[in-house]
């Protein structure tokens with residue numbers, strides 16, 4: 001496969017739900033490896049994922065998945081795996097049985113299923129759960145099973161919508177590592193509103209808000225934009241509201257009457273503060289702070 005075909009190209013993409021303009025002239029190229037799509041609830045991430053997975057039709061623009069236009073839905077589906085936000089499958093089936101059933105539905109031969117399913121269940125660390133009913137799996141196990149079924153037909157592209165919400169920290173790390181492993185030979189798109197998911201796994205990212213693309217590039221370049229604009233200071237609790245009026249706070253830690261605040265400042269602040277290295281959540285908030293009506297409702301975990 002030619003290099004330029006191992007990518008997703010999106011040009012001037014628009015999507016409306018009635019009068020709601022959910023994706024606004026989106027232009028973006030997604031290369032192979034792990035790609036993170038970050039944005040608040042309602043940013044348009046799910047809509048974009050569904051257009052890429054051919055589950056929703058766009059109104060205008062061009063989208064190609066590894067060289068195939070999304071209009072050719074059957075071809076795109078052959079090379080694409082999708083794990084939706086609200087994934088659930090046959091609760092009364094055993095793990096192996098459910099995989100086998102889904103494999104049969106997507107046209108895989110008995111022999112192929114027999115070869116692939118044990119390999120995949122091992123990959124997602126469910127090799128000891130063949131007979132466990134799907135309904136009895138933990139949230140993390142269910143998501144891992146979701147990944148196994150999404151890559152059963154060996155897609156070149158894997159699209160995963162908000163995969164770590166509701167998982168405990170250990171499962172989240174395990175899940176991210178699994179995606180990274182899968183991304184070694186594929187395009188994996190991970191959509192999330194959790195900054196930590198992106199920070200830990202994705203080199204290339206895009207940031208969306210209200211249907212628009214705010215950033216696309218590497219995490220390193222994003223952090224570079226915020227360099228010299230992040231500070232910490234210790235202030236007394238009574239000064240907190242004034243601090244909030246003057247600066248965008250990216251985190252705070254209360255200890256007795258004191259609060260350690262981390263904040264953004266274009267110029268060196270007038271109060272006693274120490275400059276510090278930006279993190280992804282600082283950079284995200286920096287990008288968003290000029291937006292009208294901005295509120296700090298991104299989960300910074």
Ligand SMILES: Nc1ncnc2c1ncn2[C@@H]1O[C@H](COP(=O)(O)OP(=O)(O)OP(=O)(O)O)[C@@H](O)[C@H]1O
Pocket residue numbers: 017020022039040041042043044045046047048162193
């Ligand atoms: N079927 C629909 N009909 C009308 N509006 C919709 C529909 N689906 C989504 N929207 C709206 O489109 C916008 C983008 O929604 P979308 O679900 O793509 O966002 P998101 O970034 O995935 O957020 P979330 O994480 O909450 O799903 C939101 O304002 C949402 O209310």
